[in-house]
Amino acid sequence: MTDGPPESSPLAPGAYVLGVDSGGSGLRVALGRADAEGPLFTTVCAEPVRTGAGGIDAAHLLEQLLPAAAELLGRAARDDADAMDNAPATVVALAVGAAGMATLGERLRAELPGALARALGVRRLALAADAVTAYAGAVGQRPGAVVAGGTGMIALGTDLTEWHRADGWGHLLGDSGSGAWIGRAGLEAAMRAHDGRRGGSPALLARLHAVFGPAEGLPGLLYPRPDRPAVLASFAPEVAACAGADEVAADILRKAATHIAEAAAAVCPGAGSEAGHRTGHGTGETYEVALTGGLFRMGEPLLGPLREELARLVPQARTTTGTGDPLTGALRIARALAVDGLRLPHHPTMLFVETGDGPSAEVGARVRTGEPEPGGVPPEGPGKGPANRATDADTSPVGHSSDISG
């Protein structure tokens, strides 16, 4: 994979990589050796990085990241000293995955490379959407697809040439099958039972009463809240709990499973770039569809029908759950960057890469969608044109606010 020796020596003793996961519940940082899998040490900064009109606040991220990096390097240096290995500890590559990177990452992309070069001497940097670090954590650097599900839901796939995303449009435009979707469908079925409308579930109404109090009071509790999707998602486990004995609840989970499988099928390698829905019967090769995030901790009431739907829509895929996480993914991307071995497609906002020779995001900078390309327009450079079509979209599966692990 390397075209020549890198400008520093990533495989020397004392060469480290940093992975960062910035989400709604704070900043997590992992330090690993450049030449070995897995993190050595991790630390958590509980304060979420601020976002403002200018996007994700690069200075606020650095305020937390630099002390965390220093602490982790100090722990590594003490360990190295114990091992009688006194090479100086240096960070040779760093990858940051962030919720909202696609829409809100402009300041990070502009300010972080220079600041990190000055502060840590690191010149190899990747800034990734959280769905990309989820992919790297769950699937690694192979072709495949990840479904990241929590309050929201997004599917991301690649054949290592381009990224393809589906859904992740937030609780009003999609996130079909997500925690918010399941919870909302459950509450709607409860209100139907309350009203005496067809399709109601007395079991779900009883759970609504237990969780929220009288049904008539629920609108007054829900609508004033700024975190309505999270409130809706909080009811999803109640739907799962009822699914064994309640046909309405079971049907909600079957429908959610279908929506999730449809999103996965749309992004699988070989699904093709022609318009219309994809069935995934493209390549004949098998690959992994990884299910990651809190949504899939609902267990068999969701996973059972989901495995069935995936077997129907993408028979060539192996489904896995619970492998890796976005922080592991960030560390993997950093390590690949350190050894010139990054195989995941660069992209101006999905996976922005800086190696000290200027940004190289134009390499493979494409996100495929189901829409026909405007005829004859060639892919353009970073920041404009069809090659950049997904860059205005937030890839965070919770819409616009928090991370995928909910």
Next chain:
Amino acid sequence: MTDGPPESSPLAPGAYVLGVDSGGSGLRVALGRADAEGPLFTTVCAEPVRTGAGGIDAAHLLEQLLPAAAELLGRAARDDADAMDNAPATVVALAVGAAGMATLGERLRAELPGALARALGVRRLALAADAVTAYAGAVGQRPGAVVAGGTGMIALGTDLTEWHRADGWGHLLGDSGSGAWIGRAGLEAAMRAHDGRRGGSPALLARLHAVFGPAEGLPGLLYPRPDRPAVLASFAPEVAACAGADEVAADILRKAATHIAEAAAAVCPGAGSEAGHRTGHGTGETYEVALTGGLFRMGEPLLGPLREELARLVPQARTTTGTGDPLTGALRIARALAVDGLRLPHHPTMLFVETGDGPSAEVGARVRTGEPEPGGVPPEGPGKGPANRATDADTSPVGHSSDISG
């Protein structure tokens, strides 16, 4: 209908009634004769009545209502003078219908009767939820049901003993089949086409592009808006426009029609108070199901399947559209009050009545729901217990903000 002569003489020359409709687009006021159908004059105050932590602002309503009433009485007096009929113009009864009355009407119920007695000398007053004035406007004082549809959707029915409501729970918990529901389903189908997911509609995606610009930018346009339901509903006419040639759009409208018919069926007289869904085969009598509000101006793409569904679910009902409106309904309630002829059920928050002898809302104060009654608990007086179960719910079909005519 009268038990004896009223304390004033509603049928005297110069006896007038006032109807008021207070909604998201302002205050509308109609003046009519106490002894004849229909309004003589109407006027509009464009400023919506303020609501705050204490509920609908009674003082702000009076600030607008009293000059409007004076103006209308002045016009009536001039007309009477032209007709050589010089009896003094007096308001003998007044009815106010307001969006949010059920949840936010407490101050109105406490403050308005005294203030109006002092200012206008009127002692007969009704304060009604906007769904009740919609009912009175569309159905009158007969048993039946109304479906008020705009951005939101609520169904209200009565057998003249009790009120029964269905849906109207806002865009996240219900309003199934409403403008916001149809628009949201249409936008979701557009995003599916964008992603290459199954169930997408290229035709709706083309309309999304035309109305909102690039699909990826829609989340950023929609989620920061405080009026998200209205933004969603603004896309409903696009769904209707596509339904002739696009099967996905046609299916959305068929599903909306089913939801609306289910809500109507749940509230129809004779639908019964037992738990579970109602089919409306209760009484064998025919009655009116009135469809009112902007939703039904979408025309045949919605009305065609809706008539079919209503014929299936409530075969004994006659469906009507476009009859009356909430202002007409308020005027009708006021006129009925003037002649002791109010047959619609009183209710502490749905239809609060004050006749100068203290509130009489305890008469027939029930809203039936599909939930089983707590065993053995008798109906209680106004303000507490199962008899009041619907009073915490906002009957506004748009959830919590505007009126039903959208």
